[in-house]
Amino acid sequence: MIEVEHLSKIYGSTPAITDVTFSVEPGEILGLLGPNGAGKTTTMRILAGYLPATNGNARIAGYDVHENSLAVRQRIGYLPETPPLYPDMTVEGFLHFVARIKGVSAGDRPNKVTAAIERCNLEDKRRVIIRKLSKGYRQRVGIAQAIVHDPPAIILDEPTVGLDPRQIIEVRNLIKSLAGTHTIILSTHILPEVSMTCSRVAIINRGKVVATNTPENLMTQLTGGSGYELEIEGEAALAKQVLQKVAGVSLVESIPTAGGHQPQENRAYLRVISQPGKEPGKDIATTLVRAGFGLHELRRVNATLEDVFLQLTTEEKNFDTEVDLAADNEGEAA
Numbered sequence: 001m002i003e004v005e006h007l008s009k010i011y012g013s014t015p016a017i018t019d020v021t022f023s024v025e026p027g028e029i030l031g032l033l034g035p036n037g038a039g040k041t042t043t044m045r046i047l048a049g050y051l052p053a054t055n056g057n058a059r060i061a062g063y064d065v066h067e068n069s070l071a072v073r074q075r076i077g078y079l080p081e082t083p084p085l086y087p088d089m090t091v092e093g094f095l096h097f098v099a100r101i102k103g104v105s106a107g108d109r110p111n112k113v114t115a116a117i118e119r120c121n122l123e124d125k126r127r128v129i130i131r132k133l134s135k136g137y138r139q140r141v142g143i144a145q146a147i148v149h150d151p152p153a154i155i156l157d158e159p160t161v162g163l164d165p166r167q168i169i170e171v172r173n174l175i176k177s178l179a180g181t182h183t184i185i186l187s188t189h190i191l192p193e194v195s196m197t198c199s200r201v202a203i204i205n206r207g208k209v210v211a212t213n214t215p216e217n218l219m220t221q222l223t224g225g226s227g228y229e230l231e232i233e234g235e236a237a238l239a240k241q242v243l244q245k246v247a248g249v250s251l252v253e254s255i256p257t258a259g260g261h262q263p264q265e266n267r268a269y270l271r272v273i274s275q276p277g278k279e280p281g282k283d284i285a286t287t288l289v290r291a292g293f294g295l296h297e298l299r300r301v302n303a304t305l306e307d308v309f310l311q312l313t314t315e316e317k318n319f320d321t322e323v324d325l326a327a328d329n330e331g332e333a334a
């Protein structure tokens, strides 16, 4: 439904995005996740037809966003970072206006406006002037204007930014309810948002897509699955040597402490990453005890999306792995 190929944008001499490639299948929610300045807004503005790319191309429902920008605009709903609202209009009046400029016929408009109002839980605010609405309600009106013409694709730039926790949950649920019947891209710099809302994630850093996959696969592929945290009595370097030989162990590293406890004297703290699909916990315990180490704690820890994100966006050396992953995905999508 959405195909982005080798997209680049250079502002003057500053590259904002470089060779961005990803695709979104019908009915999917793709999260574009990246730190501030990563290039999320630039990518979304190009997709929405508001900004020409310097290189590459993007298609929505088969239409090139640059060459067929009118056809694309009719088929997408776009919520920019700041919702484009007319504060002196009522919610209903504004949605009628948007429906008209989006090409909805006069006969269809009342039904489409009512459907958007219901979908976004705005029934109580139908006749309220937008200026008088809270930020959360304004955001809902922003989403309502994006979906009022019932577009197959929806592009949402940081849809929960500035909302309170309750409003965030409501907006996330609303977005999830739109999946299936709509294809959605949302941008965020909030990690839990991606795990909670999106079926796939494209991590973007310094203008480049460094990984694209489901949140679960990213965690498994990039961190090698789950692992264990250990608190032991004995020489850490020796314990590492012993554990490295245990079947199913891929990596052993020292950590400052385990389980968030205060580190104690004469104790060593280790993190063991297991190979995907392996559970070496029992053998780790047996091996350590047989080798004469005191085992105070062995806890299973699952890799989080935060681990993956930090690995991808802070360590330059990991970029090779990331590019491979992105390439794997392109292969899958083709």
Ligand SMILES: Nc1ncnc2c1ncn2[C@@H]1O[C@H](COP(=O)(O)OP(=O)(O)OP(=O)(O)O)[C@@H](O)[C@H]1O
Residues within 6 Å of the ligand: 011, 014, 015, 016, 017, 034, 035, 036, 037, 038, 039, 040, 041, 042, 043, 189
């Ligand atoms: N109009 C512009 N002129 C020059 N540089 C720009 C312009 N717009 C964005 N940039 C630069 O392009 C890069 C990407 O910006 P972009 O707004 O796309 O990032 P973002 O991921 O959306 O960030 P944020 O989460 O902070 O909104 C940044 O380095 C930014 O400074």
